[in-house]
């Protein structure tokens with residue numbers, strides 16, 4: 001009986017973590033790697049502009065992260081939203097089809113890569129999972145508010161649920177393995193995500209990641225204790241953590257999260273550079289260089305994180321270093 005229950009509640013995400021030796025590797029900055037290929041994304045749609053202008057680059061970037069050893073690909077939909085696309089003159093049908101495309105391209109890249117490597121003797125890859133990226137409302141606003149959590153007095157729970165609902169439905173219909181809520185900056189939006197997962201009866205696992213600008217709290221100033229209290233009530237959320245925050249915040253946040261939740265912990269920090277939302281550019285990190293990333297990643301793994309990768313300004317070389325370091329130790 002105990003075994004049956006265990007079997008039934010095991011998700012594809014748990015399986016992957018186990019196959020990866022206890023800690024799976026998430027990919028790195030999608031937008032960052034697009035830019036390395038010359039994509040211009042200084043735009044309110046940011047990385048989602050590529051879905052319109054340069055869709056061929058999306059698959060290239062996904063394949064580069066797979067080749068580097070990513071166990072999980074995060075799709076190109078972070079800043080892809082129906083209102084965002086409508087404001088560019090696209091129809092609802094076109095907007096939805098671009099959302100669908102963001103997942104399908106990632107699935108195609110995963111399948112192509114896996115077909116090529118699965119029978120190669122001695123290969124060290126896992127069949128990757130595709131996470132549909134759901135960026136925060138602040139990402140859509142394109143004013144840097146995913147790092148402040150300040151949505152103003154007019155944004156309430158229902159408005160956030162309305163904003164996320166249709167996009168989530170379309171992304172999930174396209175067939176990802178999981179849902180990745182990214183850079184959630186406040187408790188209200190975490191609540192909206194949790195309620196939507198229940199109301200829409202989502203059957204694939206989700207993770208919810210917060211940003212953090214002080215290394216202790218959500219960007220809104222609300223404590224992670226409050227934020228995780230909301231998330232712990234949901235069985236649909238399988239992992240919770242931090243993305244796109246500086247790497248030197250991560251170890252202590254993992255320790256904090258371990259006290260606040262039984263869920264798996266996911267961390268994929270940025271390079272430590274700081275986003276200037278007005279100028280739309282990254283400002284240099286004061287105390288972090290990319291060369292340290294895999295050493296930090298080992299400490300995050302030893303602290304108990306089960307999903308580790310990179311966010312903005314990290315690249316396939318960051319992910320390769322993490323993947324190789326982890327594989328040496330398993």
Ligand SMILES: C[S+](C)CC[C@H](N)C(=O)O
Pocket residue numbers: 043044045046079138139140141142143144146183244275277280312
């Ligand atoms: C993760 S941030 C660097 C993405 C871009 C931001 N939402 C903006 O549009 O300004």
Ligand SMILES: N[C@@H](CCS)C(=O)O
Pocket residue numbers: 029030031032047074076078079133182183244311312
């Ligand atoms: N995964 C996103 C960034 C999240 S902050 C992207 O690179 O498009």
Ligand SMILES: [Zn+2]
Pocket residue numbers: 243244270311312
């Ligand atoms: Zn990021």
